[in-house]
Amino acid sequence: MKIAIICGSQRQNSQTRKVGGTLQQLLETRGVASYLLDLATLELPHFDDSFWKQPDGALQQQWQPIGDQLSECEALIVIAPDWHGMAPSVLKNFFLYCGTNEVANKPGLLIGVSVSSGGHLPVTELRISSAKNNRICWIPDHLIVRNVKQCLNSIEASEFKDDLYIHARVQHSLDLLTEYAKALQLVRESGVADYKTYPYGM
Numbered sequence: 001m002k003i004a005i006i007c008g009s010q011r012q013n014s015q016t017r018k019v020g021g022t023l024q025q026l027l028e029t030r031g032v033a034s035y036l037l038d039l040a041t042l043e044l045p046h047f048d049d050s051f052w053k054q055p056d057g058a059l060q061q062q063w064q065p066i067g068d069q070l071s072e073c074e075a076l077i078v079i080a081p082d083w084h085g086m087a088p089s090v091l092k093n094f095f096l097y098c099g100t101n102e103v104a105n106k107p108g109l110l111i112g113v114s115v116s117s118g119g120h121l122p123v124t125e126l127r128i129s130s131a132k133n134n135r136i137c138w139i140p141d142h143l144i145v146r147n148v149k150q151c152l153n154s155i156e157a158s159e160f161k162d163d164l165y166i167h168a169r170v171q172h173s174l175d176l177l178t179e180y181a182k183a184l185q186l187v188r189e190s191g192v193a194d195y196k197t198y199p200y201g202m
Helices: 015-029 058-071 089-097 118-127 160-188
Strands: 001-007 035-039 075-080 108-112 137-145
Touching: 001 015, 001 160, 015 035, 015 089, 015 108, 015 160, 035 058, 058 089, 075 118, 075 137, 075 160, 089 118, 108 118, 108 160, 137 160
Parallel strands: 001 035, 001 075, 075 108, 108 137
Antiparallel strands: none
């Protein structure tokens, strides 16, 4: 199994990236391969309709290696910092590029990140607005990492109570995500999805 980890902050060396790195290490301890994509280090242009109109254009060429990596993954983890109660624009831009070839009928685990007591609003926003046409399947479980500077600094939990709790919840959520990945593989392999006839969600 291979899982993509999308770090959705445009800030260099962010807490979001730290959480992504810790999750990558935890997946390694489970024998699960991963593809970590830090959007802060990726110069992905603002999406526009030339992506569809120019199959060999600059946007397609820049996206292709990312799309190829995502296509190899059975599940996604998307980490969204809370910026003014919203997901950062770089993460919304990323989902404009994602199509059914990359993420359709694959489970996604959403993780909100906050340096204080927030983190839930980006999760809500992404559940509402990120899956319509690409058909990613957000699992019911999600995580909110509050007080993130004190949490997930290592694969070993500290004595800080929030860190102890979130480590346990991470393991539970990863268990769920991997089982959803196994189950949804059957859906993808069934061939029932007809995205040529029905390319757009309703």
